[in-house]
Amino acid sequence: MKENRETLHKTLKPHWVWALALGSAIGWGAFVQPTTWMESAGPLGVIIGFFIGALLMLLIAVSFGFLIKSFPVSGGGFAYAYISLGRTHAFISGWFLTLGYICIVALNASAFALMIKFIFPRVIENIPLYQIAGWDVYLTEIIVATLLLVLFGIANFRGSSLSGSIQFIFCVIMIGAIFVLLLFVGIQPSAGLQNIAPLFPSDTTPIAAIISIVAIAPWAYVGFDNVPQTAEEFNFPAKKAFSLIVFAILAAATLYSIMIIVTSMVRPWEGVVEEGHIWGTGYIIQELLGPLGMAILAVALAMGIFTGLNGFIISSSRLMLSMARANILPSSFGRLHPKYNTPYVGIIFAVVVSMVAPWFGREALLWVVDMSSIGVTIAYLYTCYAGFSLFRMKKDHTFNEKRHILAPGKKVLAFLGMVASVVFLALLLVPGSPAFLGLESRISLAVWIVLGLIFYLIKRKDLNSLSDKEMNYRILGKEEIEIEKERE
Template sequence: MKQRAELSKTLKPQWVWAIAFGSAIGWGSFVQPAIWMGQGGPLGVIIGFLIGALIMLVIGVSYGFLIEELPVSGGDVAFVYATFGRTHAFICGWALTLAYVCIVALNASALALLAKFLLPAAVEWGYLYNIAGWDVYFGQILVASIALIVFAYMNVRGTTLTGKTQFIFCVLLLAGVALLLLGMIFNSDTSFSNLQPGFKPGISSWSSIIAIVAIAPWAYVGFASIPQVAEEFDFSPKKAFSLIVFALIFAALEYSVMIIVTALPMPWQELVALNDIWGTGTVVAGTLGNVGLFILAVSLCMGIFTGLNGFYLSASRVLVAMGRAQFLPKSFASLHSKNNTPQIGIITVCILCLIAPWFGRSALSWVVNMSSTGIAVVFFYCCFVAYKSFRWSRQNQDDTKTIAPVKKFMSLLGSLFGLGILALLLIPGSPGFLSTPSLVALAIWIVIGILFYLFRRPVFQKIPKDEMDYMILGKVNKAKDGQEPPLSTTN
């Protein structure tokens, strides 16, 4: 049997928390508050994000169990393979890879957006064309491209560097957000009355909340970075669930605080009516001056950096799992001879993302919105795997499955939440229904996935089951005589 190259166990608990939290925050909480308030009102957004965090926490119960069972790179791919086999594992890996790559690209474009707001003359040069109402400049492409290359290089250099810098970025981000909140609360020109009405007028409060809940998979997807890097834990996988909990709590609070920071300086409906390219930046600059804008810019940079760093890490580990399974060429499973990092996966993510800035931010946002569908599919898969791994009660004396009715119920609930989020995105008339361009992007993504599957299927179907188990799971997943294993592998 071929030997399986394994990643080094270098990630400390605080670094893993930072990877999850920083990836969950990214740039969105600093750039999107005015847009979100236009969809649901301040209170609708905050309640929506809190409900979204609770839904993700239910899903996190399943992840916590599965990480303990299978602490390997590209955890979601391994989880789904262990129970549903190769085809479903391919679907899961394809969905997750594209979602992660899209978010890396969007974080890079957010850096160009920040530069456009703060230093327009420095980036708005070399006009090329207009796509979907967005002017594309070579200066903006250059900013995004440099960021992508720098973070790709950092990830190739080693996981220790990635983990340390991620933690520092998160500390600076939280410090900046705390300073902004205090500055707004104690400023004489701000008022909590500006948060009224709490929900978007003209629609029910429930619709306001659901519109935000629908984007929860996208907003909190960073917590699902934890299973992707589980092979590199230098601590017990049993700590994974507590790290998921803390990452989600901090993320929910941060999203809520930035809504309040954005709404305090002026009536939120007036801010939304301005249709400003960066509403949060405008009100912070107008209320707290250049000092406040500097703090916001630093915090936003940290959010972008944590998103770039975290999703490079996660995407490349999913590609490792897909390379081990030969869903992709096996070179994706190879590691750097000195740094022991998946350099092929990291470079591939970089190259794909370097294409994105040339299409403009508006066109890229269609793809990112569509990627929420893939994330919801992955959440459903993994929760259903956990559901099948628990028992309500012992069926016979030789039953080896875990007896955990509460966890089984939570896993079932997580599966239903995944389906519910999928329905919000795909059922016409629902508050979270995807736009036509996003649906077109989704259809293209599915067609490409089918074609790639048909191309690779003859390769990975030839691999013997024991070898495939070892390459993906790190072990041969066999049961005792006549028994079903805790995570049963099928073909």
């Protein structure tokens, strides 16, 4: 039995894992979306919304931290759904997470092409092919996105040490560029805090404005759940993962806020919004600081894109490795490269599927990415439920020494994490919500659910062919589901 489960090498250092969480959370949106966010919530509304979202993510992170420590294996939300609710729910969680991760890889690649298109339009706007949903698709744009995917695929193929170290380097460069921008904008005579007013948009209430930002928290902080996907590769005690996640979430909230402050300090933000630039932050930074300011912003954006690409290629391949161990995906996804010890089939699959996306245009891809926020939130809900089911308020007749831990405080936090996850789902799915999915995203969601149902019916026999002990071993690395004891 044990020969069926190859294991990853423990090569990831703590600061690499922190960079994986932070860099995956701070993607292209922090540098492209500030004017869009301010249009919805105003500068202060965006900042408050992001910090409230961070606090809600910290509630969810409590369950992640405990589960990573007790089950340091690849799989994340897929493995945790299996622990608490069994195989079918594990399939549901894994199905949605796979789509979410690969879509974010594809979106980051297309975002890099969009950045090049803004800075060097003559380079990208060559060889027009067709138009999809109002978006012109150029062959040059597709080539740029494809080459970027190939480069990061090769980096991931060659080992987690390489991908982990470059993730940290990219993060350091990104943070440095953000603070340099803050300094350069702050010393300009025409810029300053006086331009930040009004703090909220005039056409909505402050509470509604803040809620519209809180609703996108699963998307804004999605990178922190890359940490459990790499738990099998930690070269440090898994109990440190929780503090790394907390530090990454708070750092992400701070960096998002700094970019809002930088953008709104340049000149009154309402005027920038009314002008409707394709990249409002890029336009006004270039206007104020010239080519040097644009170059610094481009470096920050490129690093944000690179860390997102790298992080989600890592996570999607580890997730598919875990699903292959459980007989959901073909066994080839569970094989590790004989030299580099990486799940190379999953890496190749994620890169190749992402290469298809640029051919459909950015607008069509955004529909799928918006829908994939549902999948990430579902994984959050499963994780918090897993923590809730393992924590106990008291030792009663249902208490099992191997599977339960007396931790009333953590049980309450896990319950609050479940509530936060349900609220996020409601904001995305309830009509009238400020984050309600558009029609195209809802259609994409329905299609993915139908495909998942068909795939589940096809794979159900394979999924149920293993005994409980063998399934436990394949997913968790041990035949019994046992948690590590700790003090409350």
